[in-house]
Amino acid sequence: MTTLKNDLFLKALKGETVPRPPVWMMRQAGRYLPQFRKLRDKYDFFTRVQTPELACEITLQPIDILGVDAAILFSDILVIPQAMGMKVLMEEGKGPVLPDGISSSRDVANLAIDNIEEELDYVLKAIALTKKALNGRVPLIGFAGAPFTILCYMIEGKGSKTFDKAKEFCFANPQLAHQLLKKITTATITYLKAQVAAGVDCVQVFDSWSGLLSPDDFSQFSLRYLKEISYALSPLCPVILFPKGSWYALEELSKTRAAAIGIDWCITAKMARAQVDKNITMQGNFDPAKLLCDPNDIEKEVKKMIDAFGVQRYIANLGHGILPHVPVENAKAFVDAVKNYKA
């Protein structure tokens, strides 16, 4: 095993003392980078995701260009429904479509969970390749979608502002919803364990749509499955849970054995820290739209953010994925501001 040259990110996850917070950005391997757009013009979405050499190249781009403190594997949360047997289409710039959305108990029963590792072998190969290419420069983050968010796409069949169809399914057929959530959870645990075995240093679980649920419904349809995943993975590597918008559950989330919790920008550091256990790291919470400001303003806002969270037990990040039209120099200003932070 290669020793990590920059282990700031893992130290922050473990709660060890660090000289400054580590920094990375959600969707850092993405459309705002001209180098990414070049590959996108040549290869379609699934070619990029399923070709280990391409996934590896894309994963490395922000490490070389921005100098972030962690790499996150280029992939997609919808590889899980695909591995479970669903058709997933991805039209560039249009978002995903799952033409055969789940609607019956028969559909749920038909979902396969026995060949997850085989089906997603290309991800594991991409991880091995990326770890080798990184050569210990920074840690590599693996990830998966949270069961509730995956259910949202499986039922709705596409992206949505409110995922009403998915929520109706949960509210009207809670038993069937739980059957589905359990199957997704099992597949996800298998998948994340395989990612760890292939070499990732940490896993993040993205619950992009959990914030559409009331506190009660979050407990019922999301939290228990996040907990199951965290319990299964935390003995193997640090786990980051990011249930976007579910600020109301921070206290409970801090009791899931997760090493860190991600938060969006719609909460202050003080409000967040007041709810969580002292033994947990917070990750976030820069408004992605603020990266469209002047670099000087970005620097000021980053300083304000770190002043509020403090240097320890904190990972600087955005509160959601970086926007496609952010200038690279602004992304760099964000990263540099964290690196040059002085209290």
Added chain:
Amino acid sequence: MTTLKNDLFLKALKGETVPRPPVWMMRQAGRYLPQFRKLRDKYDFFTRVQTPELACEITLQPIDILGVDAAILFSDILVIPQAMGMKVLMEEGKGPVLPDGISSSRDVANLAIDNIEEELDYVLKAIALTKKALNGRVPLIGFAGAPFTILCYMIEGKGSKTFDKAKEFCFANPQLAHQLLKKITTATITYLKAQVAAGVDCVQVFDSWSGLLSPDDFSQFSLRYLKEISYALSPLCPVILFPKGSWYALEELSKTRAAAIGIDWCITAKMARAQVDKNITMQGNFDPAKLLCDPNDIEKEVKKMIDAFGVQRYIANLGHGILPHVPVENAKAFVDAVKNYKA
């Protein structure tokens, strides 16, 4: 002046003791009603909004069909940009388009605020007509969009999940953004005062997109203008503020002289009540997607909600507009469950 036969809603706003909470639903005059769809098939959006007889007929439909405790005028928040001189197009089922979005200080300077009452005379006529037709059965609610939400549409030029363009405008040109927000605020105060003079018993201000702002940015770009509106209107009638998703500002919102604050479903009654002044009424917070459940389940969920909020200082409502595909009997089950509530 006709005496109100049912003044439960106004009593709850004033904090007077009531035997049960009043109930109405956001977008209650809307697409889930077959009677509304019939008119929609015959008249386009702006014909419905700008013809006082049609607006009146639509406003009354849920009073007759569901028996709610308040009427809300059928109109749209985008009549304000229109009255200020912007073109607003509305394609059925597609959402609004403002083809000449604001982008420069010249655009802001060109917005007119001197003829708001004249431009929106059709609204004032619809109010007078509706008050007469209601004949004191229930109070009539007037409304407007909050300045930040109106700015969102003016800049973005259409609906959006994240309104990044509007937020970029605020963050990159705060001075110009404040000029624009001030103009919208002035126009909105004129408009709401005219609504009161025409007969509405209460006004609600919808900040549908304020939840996209961080707590700091909400203070800067939304709260101060909500406060200005509330200060100007509260001597004339009770004011309800509904900054959707801005749970983090409930304490400050309770100090704006508003009679009530609306909340969505992503917060518990306990969390909300803990933040606000005792002298303020809460309105909400049923998840609109829950109206797609079985009527028996709706009844149970309504009971849980009122148990949590208590009967006093509370107005039962949804946490957002009613969804177009809710069966009318489910909407009725919601209203009846509030009316039949027993502690």
